[in-house]
Amino acid sequence: MPLPKDIMNFRWDMANVVKNEGHVADLKSLLLDAQKASDGLVPYASLGAHSQNDYFSNIMINNAKINSMQDYSDVDASLIIGGRYSKKIIKTDVPFSVAGMSYGSVKLPAKISMHLALNKLAKNGIKILMNTGEGGALPWEVYGAKESREHLSKTHWDSILEFTDKLLRANHLEGIDIDELFTREYPLIVQYASGRFWKDPAYLLNADGIEIKIGQGAKIGHGGILPGSKVTELVAENRGILAHKPAHSPSRHLDILGPEDLVAKVLELRELTKWETPIIVKVGASRIYDDLEIILKSYADCATVDGLVGGTGAAPYEVREDIGINTIASLRPIRDAINDYYETHDKDGFKLLVNGGIWDSERIAKTIALGADGVGIGTGFLLAMGCTLIQECHTDICPAGITGSYEKLDVEKSAEGIFNYIKATKIELQNIAGSLGREKIEDIEMTDLSVNDLLTSIISELPFSDGTNHVSKIQTKIDHAINALNLQGGKI
Amino acid sequence: MRLNEKAVIRKSILDLCNTGLPRQESTDDVIRKIREKNGSQKEENLWEYIVALGAQLSRPPFDPYREKIKLTTKIGRKGDQKISLKIPILIYGEFDLSQSSKDALNLTLNDLDDDRSTVGLISKDEPCDERKYPHFQILDDINKLADPDGIVLKYTGAKTEEKIEKIRKEFDGPILVEVDEDFSQYVESLLELGIDGILVNTENITKSKRYNGKHAIAVIHDARLAINEFYRGKENDGACLVVAGDVNNAGKMIKAAGLGADIIGYDTSLLIAKVGHHSENFFDEEITAQKIFNHMIATKSELTGIPAALGYSDFHNMSPGDFRTSSIKASVQGDIPLEGVDKTYRNIVEEILDEYVNTKNISVNQQERQKIINLVIEEEN
Numbered sequence: 001m002p003l004p005k006d007i008m009n010f011r012w013d014m015a016n017v018v019k020n021e022g023h024v025a026d027l028k029s030l031l032l033d034a035q036k037a038s039d040g041l042v043p044y045a046s047l048g049a050h051s052q053n054d055y056f057s058n059i060m061i062n063n064a065k066i067n068s069m070q071d072y073s074d075v076d077a078s079l080i081i082g083g084r085y086s087k088k089i090i091k092t093d094v095p096f097s098v099a100g101m102s103y104g105s106v107k108l109p110a111k112i113s114m115h116l117a118l119n120k121l122a123k124n125g126i127k128i129l130m131n132t133g134e135g136g137a138l139p140w141e142v143y144g145a146k147e148s149r150e151h152l153s154k155t156h157w158d159s160i161l162e163f164t165d166k167l168l169r170a171n172h173l174e175g176i177d178i179d180e181l182f183t184r185e186y187p188l189i190v191q192y193a194s195g196r197f198w199k200d201p202a203y204l205l206n207a208d209g210i211e212i213k214i215g216q217g218a219k220i221g222h223g224g225i226l227p228g229s230k231v232t233e234l235v236a237e238n239r240g241i242l243a244h245k246p247a248h249s250p251s252r253h254l255d256i257l258g259p260e261d262l263v264a265k266v267l268e269l270r271e272l273t274k275w276e277t278p279i280i281v282k283v284g285a286s287r288i289y290d291d292l293e294i295i296l297k298s299y300a301d302c303a304t305v306d307g308l309v310g311g312t313g314a315a316p317y318e319v320r321e322d323i324g325i326n327t328i329a330s331l332r333p334i335r336d337a338i339n340d341y342y343e344t345h346d347k348d349g350f351k352l353l354v355n356g357g358i359w360d361s362e363r364i365a366k367t368i369a370l371g372a373d374g375v376g377i378g379t380g381f382l383l384a385m386g387c388t389l390i391q392e393c394h395t396d397i398c399p400a401g402i403t404g405s406y407e408k409l410d411v412e413k414s415a416e417g418i419f420n421y422i423k424a425t426k427i428e429l430q431n432i433a434g435s436l437g438r439e440k441i442e443d444i445e446m447t448d449l450s451v452n453d454l455l456t457s458i459i460s461e462l463p464f465s466d467g468t469n470h471v472s473k474i475q476t477k478i479d480h481a482i483n484a485l486n487l488q489g490g491k492i
Numbered sequence: 493m494r495l496n497e498k499a500v501i502r503k504s505i506l507d508l509c510n511t512g513l514p515r516q517e518s519t520d521d522v523i524r525k526i527r528e529k530n531g532s533q534k535e536e537n538l539w540e541y542i543v544a545l546g547a548q549l550s551r552p553p554f555d556p557y558r559e560k561i562k563l564t565t566k567i568g569r570k571g572d573q574k575i576s577l578k579i580p581i582l583i584y585g586e587f588d589l590s591q592s593s594k595d596a597l598n599l600t601l602n603d604l605d606d607d608r609s610t611v612g613l614i615s616k617d618e619p620c621d622e623r624k625y626p627h628f629q630i631l632d633d634i635n636k637l638a639d640p641d642g643i644v645l646k647y648t649g650a651k652t653e654e655k656i657e658k659i660r661k662e663f664d665g666p667i668l669v670e671v672d673e674d675f676s677q678y679v680e681s682l683l684e685l686g687i688d689g690i691l692v693n694t695e696n697i698t699k700s701k702r703y704n705g706k707h708a709i710a711v712i713h714d715a716r717l718a719i720n721e722f723y724r725g726k727e728n729d730g731a732c733l734v735v736a737g738d739v740n741n742a743g744k745m746i747k748a749a750g751l752g753a754d755i756i757g758y759d760t761s762l763l764i765a766k767v768g769h770h771s772e773n774f775f776d777e778e779i780t781a782q783k784i785f786n787h788m789i790a791t792k793s794e795l796t797g798i799p800a801a802l803g804y805s806d807f808h809n810m811s812p813g814d815f816r817t818s819s820i821k822a823s824v825q826g827d828i829p830l831e832g833v834d835k836t837y838r839n840i841v842e843e844i845l846d847e848y849v850n851t852k853n854i855s856v857n858q859q860e861r862q863k864i865i866n867l868v869i870e871e872e873n
Contacts, residue, residue: 010767010783013767014763014764014767017587017763017766017767018763021586021587029740029741032741033741033760033763033764033787036786036787036790036791037764037783037784037786037787038783038786039786039790040785040786040787040789040790041790041793042790042793042794042797043790048493050493050494050495050540051493051494051818052494052535052540052541052818052819053541053818053819054493054494055818056520057519057520057523057524057527058524059520060520066514066515066516066517066518067514067515067516068514214548214549215546215548219801220546220547220548220801221546221547221548221553221800221801221802221803222546222553222797222800222801223555248557250555250557250558251553251554251555251556251800251801252552252553252555256549257552258549258552259549259550262549283548283549284546284548286545286546286547286548287545287546287547287548287550287551290549290550291548291549291550293550294549294550295549308543309493316794316797318741318742318743318746318794318797318798319797319798319801321540321743322542322543322544322743322746322747322798323543323544323545323546323798323801323802324543324545324546325543325545325816325818325831325832326818326831326832328832329816329818329830329831329832330832331832332832332833333832333834357493359501359505359519360504360505360508360518360519360520361514361518362518362519362520362521363518363519363520379493380505383501383502383505383506383509384505384508384509387502388502389493389498389501389502416509417509417510418509419512420508420509420510420511420512421505421508421509423512424508424509424511424512424513424514424515425508427513427514428508428514428515428518431514452524454820454872455818455819455820455830458830458833458837458840459818459830459831459832459833460832470840471844474840474841474844474868475844475848477841477867477868477871478841478844478845478848478864478868480867481863481864481867481868482854482864484867485860485863485864485867487854487856487860487864
C-alpha cells in the first residue's frame with residue numbers, strides 16, 4: 001500500500017528538525033521512524049538486503065569471455081541433484097534454477113509467465129529447475145505431469161479444474177489453453193516450510209524434489225510472513241488458510257529443533273516418497289559451518305544456502321538488513337564443512353546450491369568456482385518480467401504488476417523475457433567455461449579467479465591477479481612496519 | 493545490492509532479456525568500472541557493515557509472536573535501590589523541547605508504564621510529580637537536587653568525584669556519569685566510588701581529538717572494556733553501560749547491545765515530540781503522545797524480534813560473538829570477527845606476524861610485537 005501523505009510529511013518535518021540541529025538527516029531511517037510513529041508496527045521490506053559489500057564485483061574470472069565469436073555450445077552446463085540417498089535424480093540443462101517465489105508473494109500472471117517460459121525452454125532443449133517457494137504450488141504445478149492425473153477421481157479432477165478456472169478468471173487469463181497449462185515439462189522442487197502451506201498431499205508426492213526450508217537469507221531465524229493485504233480469497237484457498245489475514249510461518253519448524261529432529265524429518269519424507277525423491281535442506285547463511293555439518297549428516301541429498309542479499313516477498317526491515325552473512329563470505333566455511341566431512345566419508349554425490357545476489361552468468365560461474373554445484377536466482381527472474389527494483393513487493397504498489405497492484409502483467413512478454421534471459425545466460429556460461437578451456441561449467445575452479453582487494457582475498461582465499469594473496473600483502477605491511485620501527489637490529 | 497547499483501543491475505539483465513544474446517560486459521564489469529571512476533567508497537557508517545548471526549539448525553530460534561522475549565533491565569548496583577526498565581531505553585538527547593512537547597512526552601511515558609513497557613527519561617528538568625516512569629535528573633548543581641529516581645552527572649574532572657561523594661550522602665538511588673573521551677583513564681576510580689554506570693554519548697565523543705575519524709562502535713567497545721577491566725577478578729555487581737548518540741534505530745541498538753551496551757540513550761522519541769510541535773498544524777498533545785507511543789511499541793517489537801531470531805530469549809544475552817563484519821575498519825574498531833573467517837583482522841595479522849618472525853628468525857619482544865601489529869592494522873583503519 002502506498003505510504004500516506006501524512007507519513008511522508010512527518011518524515012520531512014523530522015528531517016528539517018534534524019538539519020536545524022546541525023545533523024545529517026538519514027532519510028530512509030526517518031521514513032521508517034515516521035511509519036512506526038503512524039501505526040506502531042514493525043516496518044517491513046522486500047527483495048534483498050542493501051549489503052554494502054557483497055564482494056562479487058571484487059572478484060574477476062581471469063581471461064574468461066562472456067561473449068565470444070567461437071561456438072562453445074558443446075560445453076556441458078548440466079546439473080544433477082539427488083542420488084545420494086534418493087532413487088531418482090533431477091537432471092537440468094543449466095546449473096541455475098528459479099528460486100522459491102510462491103503464489104501470493106508474486107501474483108498469478110507472474111507465476112504463469114514463469115511456467116510457460118520454462119515449458120517453452122524445455123521444448124527447446126533447456127530444462128531448468130523451478131522451486132515453488134513456501135506458499136504451496138498451483139494446480140498445474142502439482143498435476144502438470146500426465147501420470148499424476150491418472151489416479152484422480154473425476155470429482156477430484158473437476159474440483160481442480162474449477163479452482164483453476166476461478167484463478168484464471170480472476171486474473172483475466174481465461175484465454176489460456178488448459179491442456180497447455182496442465183503440462184509441466186520442467187522439474188519442480190516443492191518447499192516444506194514451517195508454515196506447511198498446502199492442503200493436498202500430492203504437493204509432496206508429485207514433486208521432483210522436496211526442499212525442507214529451515215531459513216532464508218532475508219529473514220534468518222524469523223520465519224515468514226505474507227501480509228494480509230496479499231492474502232486474497234484465492235491465495236487463501238490455495239494455501240488452505242484464512243483470507244485477508246497475514247500468513248505467518250513460525251520462526252522454526254515445530255518438530256525440528258535440532259540435528260536429530262532434522263534426521264527424523266528427512267527420514268519421514270523418505271518413507272513418504274519411498275526413498276525416490278531427492279531431498280534438499282535450505283538454510284540462510286549464518287552459522288553456516290555448523291548448519292552445513294548437520295545437513296551433511298542428515299540423509300539429505302543436497303543443501304541450499306541463501307546469502308544475506310537473498311530476496312524475500314516480505315521481511316521486517318531490520319531483520320532483512322542485519323541478520324546473516326554475504327554469499328561469498330559463506331562459501332569458505334561451506335567448503336571447510338564439506339571437506340572436513342569427506343575426510344572421513346566416501347564421496348557420495350552430495351550437492352550444494354547457493355542463492356543470494358546472483359543474477360548473471362559471471363556471478364554463477366564465480367559461485368560455482370568457489371564450491372557450489374548450482375545456484376538459485378530470484379531477483380533476476382523478476383527483472384526479466386519488468387521489475388523496477390523499488391523493493392515494495394510486500395505492499396500493493398508494484399509498478400510492474402508482478403507482486404501486487406492493479407497493474408496488469410503482460411504474460412506473453414514476460415515469458416519471452418524469461419526465455420531470453422535463461423537462453424542467453426546459458427550461452428554466456430558456456431562462453432566463460434569454453435574460453436577457459438573447460439568442457440563443463442562445473443570444471444571452473446578457484447584458480448580461474450582473482451581479486452582486487454585485501455578483504456575479498458581474506459574472505460574468499462583467492463589471490464590477486466599478480467599472484468600475491470592476503471598473506472603476502474600483510475607480510476609486506478609487516479616488513480614496512482618493522483622498517484619503520486627500525487627493528488632490523490633484532491634479526492637473529 | 494547497493495542502492496546506487498540497482499540501475500546497473502537492471503539494465504544489464506534487461507539486455508539479456510531483450511536480445512536473448514550474450515552481453516559485452518557482465519554486471520560486475522560495469523560495477524567495477526563505475527567504482528574505479530568514482531574512487532573507493534568511504535566506509536563511514538560502519539553500522540551498515542555489521543551483521544548478526546541468526547539461529548537455525550545448530551541453535552533453534554525463538555518465536556517472538558508466541559514466546560516471551562525478555563527486555564527487562566535494572567539500573568543500580570545495590571539490591572534495594574535498583575530501577576527496573578521493561579525496555580532497555582532511557583530517553584535522552586539534546587533536543588530542546590517546548591512545554592507542550594514535554595507534556596506529550598510525559599503522557600506517553602506514563603502510558604508506556606501502564607502498557608508494561610516502562611522506559612526511563614534523562615532530563616535537566618525537575619521530575620513530574622505524577623510520573624509512573626523513572627526519571628534521571630541531569631544535575632549540574634547539586635543544590636538543585638529535586639526528587640528524581642536517578643541522577644546523571646556530567647564528568648568535569650576531579651571535581652566530579654567530590655560531587656559523587658557529596659550526593660551519595662543524601663541520595664540512595666542510581667547515579668550515572670556521562671563521561672568524555674578520556675573515560676578509559678578514570679572509569680575505574682568512578683566505579684570504585686560507587687556510581688551505578690557510565691553514559692557514553694558516541695556522537696560527542698567521536699568528535700573529540702582522541703576518537704577523531706573513529707566510529708561509535710570504537711567508543712562502545714572501549715567503554716565496555718573499561719568496565720570489564722574494573723571487574724577483573726571481582727564479582728560483577730552490575731554497573732551498567734548506557735550508550736547514547738548514534739544508536740537511533742533498532743538495528744544500531746541491537747548491535748550496540750551486542751558490543752556491550754546495557755541500555756540505550758534514545759533520542760528519536762524526543763525528535764517525534766519536537767516535530768509534533770514543529771508541524772504547521774495545531775499542536776495536539778494527544779496525537780503527539782500517540783505517535784511517540786506507537787513508535788516505542790514498534791521499536792519494542794523490533795528489539796524482541798532480533799534476539800529471538802538469534803536464538804535468545806533475553807535481549808541482554810547477545811554478545812560480540814553473535815556479530816560479524818564485512819569491513820576491516822569495523823573489525824579493527826569494534827574487535828568484531830570478519831564474516832566467513834570468524835577471526836578479527838587483528839587476529840589474522842597476529843597469526844601472519846608470528847609465522848613471519850619465525851620463518852625469518854626475527855626476534856621481537858611483546859612490546860615491539862604490539863607496535864608492529866598496531867602499525868599494520870592502523871593502515872587499514
